[in-house]
Amino acid sequence: MLKETLIDLLTQAAIQAQQSGKLPSATLPTVTIERPQNPEHGDYASSFPLKLARSAGANPIEIARELVKLIPPTPEIESIAVAPPGFINFTLKNGWLMQQVDVILSEREKFGNIDLGHGSRVQVEFVSINPTGPLHVGNGRGAILGSTLSNVLTAGGYNVEKEYYFNDAGSQMEALRRSLFARYQQCLGVDVEMPSEGYFGNYMVDLAREIISEEGDRFLSLSEAEAISELGKVGVEKIISSIREDLELLRVDFDAWFSEQSLYENGQFDRVMALLREGGHLMEKENATWFVSTSLGEDKDNVVVRGDGLPTYFAADIAYHYNKFLERNFDRVIDIWGADHQGHVSRLKAAVAALGIDPDRLELIINQMVTLRRGGEMVRLSKRSGDLITLREVIDEVGTDACRFFFLSRSANSQMDFDLELAKQESQDNPVYYVQYAHARIASILRLAEGRKISYADGDVSLLTTEPELTLIRKLLLLPEMVEVVVQTLEPHHLTYYAQDLATSFHSFYKLCRVVSDDQALTKARLKLVEATKTVLARTLHLMGMTAPDRM
RNA sequence: GUCCCUGUAGCUCAGCUGGAUAGAGCGGCUGCCUUCUAAGCAGCGGGUCGCAGGUUCGAAUCCUGCCAGGGACGCCA
Numbered sequence: 001m002l003k004e005t006l007i008d009l010l011t012q013a014a015i016q017a018q019q020s021g022k023l024p025s026a027t028l029p030t031v032t033i034e035r036p037q038n039p040e041h042g043d044y045a046s047s048f049p050l051k052l053a054r055s056a057g058a059n060p061i062e063i064a065r066e067l068v069k070l071i072p073p074t075p076e077i078e079s080i081a082v083a084p085p086g087f088i089n090f091t092l093k094n095g096w097l098m099q100q101v102d103v104i105l106s107e108r109e110k111f112g113n114i115d116l117g118h119g120s121r122v123q124v125e126f127v128s129i130n131p132t133g134p135l136h137v138g139n140g141r142g143a144i145l146g147s148t149l150s151n152v153l154t155a156g157g158y159n160v161e162k163e164y165y166f167n168d169a170g171s172q173m174e175a176l177r178r179s180l181f182a183r184y185q186q187c188l189g190v191d192v193e194m195p196s197e198g199y200f201g202n203y204m205v206d207l208a209r210e211i212i213s214e215e216g217d218r219f220l221s222l223s224e225a226e227a228i229s230e231l232g233k234v235g236v237e238k239i240i241s242s243i244r245e246d247l248e249l250l251r252v253d254f255d256a257w258f259s260e261q262s263l264y265e266n267g268q269f270d271r272v273m274a275l276l277r278e279g280g281h282l283m284e285k286e287n288a289t290w291f292v293s294t295s296l297g298e299d300k301d302n303v304v305v306r307g308d309g310l311p312t313y314f315a316a317d318i319a320y321h322y323n324k325f326l327e328r329n330f331d332r333v334i335d336i337w338g339a340d341h342q343g344h345v346s347r348l349k350a351a352v353a354a355l356g357i358d359p360d361r362l363e364l365i366i367n368q369m370v371t372l373r374r375g376g377e378m379v380r381l382s383k384r385s386g387d388l389i390t391l392r393e394v395i396d397e398v399g400t401d402a403c404r405f406f407f408l409s410r411s412a413n414s415q416m417d418f419d420l421e422l423a424k425q426e427s428q429d430n431p432v433y434y435v436q437y438a439h440a441r442i443a444s445i446l447r448l449a450e451g452r453k454i455s456y457a458d459g460d461v462s463l464l465t466t467e468p469e470l471t472l473i474r475k476l477l478l479l480p481e482m483v484e485v486v487v488q489t490l491e492p493h494h495l496t497y498y499a500q501d502l503a504t505s506f507h508s509f510y511k512l513c514r515v516v517s518d519d520q521a522l523t524k525a526r527l528k529l530v531e532a533t534k535t536v537l538a539r540t541l542h543l544m545g546m547t548a549p550d551r552m
Numbered sequence: 553g554u555c556c557c558u559g560u561a562g563c564u565c566a567g568c569u570g571g572a573u574a575g576a577g578c579g580g581c582u583g584c585c586u587u588c589u590a591a592g593c594a595g596c597g598g599g600u601c602g603c604a605g606g607u608u609c610g611a612a613u614c615c616u617g618c619c620a621g622g623g624a625c626g627c628c629a
Contacts, residue, residue, distance in 0.1 A: 037567095037573095037575080038572070041572070045571090047570095047571050047572090047610095050610085054608095060609085083572075084572085085571090085572080085609070085610080086571095086609090087572065129629090130629065170629070172628065175628090197628090287627085288627050290627095300625085302627095303627045305627085307627055308627075310627085312626095312627065312629090314629090316629095338623095339556080339622080340623065341624085341629080342555080342557080343555075343556080343624040343625055344624090344629090345556085346556095366556080366623095368622075368623075369557095369622070369623065409566085410564085410566090411566080412557095414557080415558070415622060415623085416564090416565090428591085429578070429591080430577095431576090431577060431578095436591085437589080437591050438592095440589070441589055441592085442588095443589095444589055447588090448588050488569095489569095493565095493566080494566085496566095497566060497567095497575095497576070500576070500577075501576085504576095508592095508594090510589095510592080510593085511592070511594080512593085514587075514588075516587095517587090517588090551589085552589075552591065
């Protein structure tokens with residue numbers, strides 16, 4: 001990429017300056033290249049001379065001038081300027097920019113790909129909620145974040161596997177099964193109480209009714225333990241498939257669904273506990289088994305096996321991550337969690353390190369809470385308490401594209417309000433339509449050209465000389481840099497801003513530059529530009545999991 | 553009490569691995585449809601970047617303290 005070329009050029013110039021004694025031979029600071037906000041400062045800029053001035057003890061302007069003298073001409077760069085207090089500004093050649101339109105047209109949907117991962121294997125695990133009820137909006141946020149990030153990592157040259165981890169063991173599932181059995185009995189006229197730790201949402205009643213309509217009262221004739229287990233199995237299956245459906249509606253899919261239960265059945269859980277014990281990380285106290293994380297710098301120790309002999313969620317998670325790193329050998333693992341799991345981060349990293357795995361290979365993304373409002377009023381999201389707006393209701397109301405865009409446009413670090421009253425209205429002037437509209441407009445132009453039988457494969461891109469055209473080309477060329485930024489920061493929200501920016505440049509071009517006109521040569525050149533723009537817009541939308549409509 | 557996230561324009565938020573006059577969308581106000589989609593374009597107005605110190609040639613960005621909002625501190629997940 002051009003950015004790397006510029007870094008090389010500057011580094012080489014600095015080394016040369018050192019060799020000729022123009023710069024003291026101290027270690028060089030890292031060369032950074034920025035995209036200046038002000039177009040007068042060129043396409044790329046570097047504050048390298050300013051950083052160099054500190055160690056060299058020289059005037060940054062003088063350093064900049066020396067460096068610029070040592071940079072050889074290249075096919076891409078028109079001019080290199082020195083600006084106070086010590087910036088070096090690079091401006092690209094118009095001719096080179098124009099040629100990139102042909103490059104984009106030849107790369108098609110591959111344009112934007114940049115090989116940073118070199119095929120290394122990265123697992124992205126997200127959503128992963130217990131099958132104890134339908135997804136709510138907060139889960140939707142993680143789902144969209146995870147699926148988008150996976151798309152971008154793939155574009156960034158990684159071999160990505162998306163996984164849903166599925167807690168089908170543990171006390172929460174037991175509470176769910178008991179709740180279901182209670183509702184089942186109640187629906188059949190049996191006077192029983194819900195368990196106090198149960199799930200009180202109405203969906204549990206619906207679920208019980210659904211099972212009754214399909215399977216009748218046959219579970220009543222079983223022993224209580226059997227009934228809870230058998231009915232529970234049916235119920236959990238149904239909940240899982242409804243979760244799957246909700247995610248499909250959001251265009252979120254997974255390569256693997258991983259069962260917690262499997263860790264116990266294949267002995268991996270026991271193996272991991274043995275490993276920890278051998279490493280001296282386990283300790284018996286207060287009738288339970290503890291992971292001694294205080295000796296690894298943590299605030300406190302954590303229970304892995306409870307007094308009743310059952311493993312904790314934490315213990316299962318350690319085994320699960322052992323499986324990810326040592327059984328399946330992922331190079332990197334990215335987990336996306338809700339803010340309520342924040343406290344779990346450092347102890348899981350400590351546990352991973354205790355297993356001899358470099359904890360930096362495990363990256364955690366915490367997305368902050370989504371609070372749901374109806375008008376001004378807050379709506380609780382707790383599954384146990386009952387009043388719950390499901391993700392599906394929100395998707396039905398707002399639509400998948402607008403939903404994805406909305407969730408994607410805020411960084412995971414900031415909490416967000418989702419106001420249902422405003423959802424529809426907001427979806428009307430949602431920026432996603434602004435972006436899609438640009439795509440649809442282009443499709444319309446291309447239809448017109450096709451109708452007039454204009455073939456433009458031989459269009460001459462060197463005719464794209466006006467300011468709106470060159471601005472648009474510059475924006476097209478940002479896509480690979482966006483992919484790079486997202487891969488490096490794991491923050492896909494940047495894509496939404498890029499998409500809007502690109503659409504703005506197109507709409508502005510559209511207003512100022514007639515594409516299909518009497519000027520045949522110019523028409524062909526502009527059809528190329530417009531098609532390249534369509535390609536980049538579509539790619540950007542697809543990376544975000546959105547549709548690129550040809551008509552609106 | 554400890555830890556994590558957040559505090560930027562009327563509202564919702566970008567910008568935060570330090571860089572050149574702090575940006576966008578929405579809302580408000582002005583203009584623009586005889587020609588490829590006005591779900592659009594052009595322009596105007598709007599900011600003590602929570603507060604106070606510090607580091608630096610340079611701080612919205614880094615450090616410290618405080619204030620405010622949210623989250624976590626369980627033999628739940």
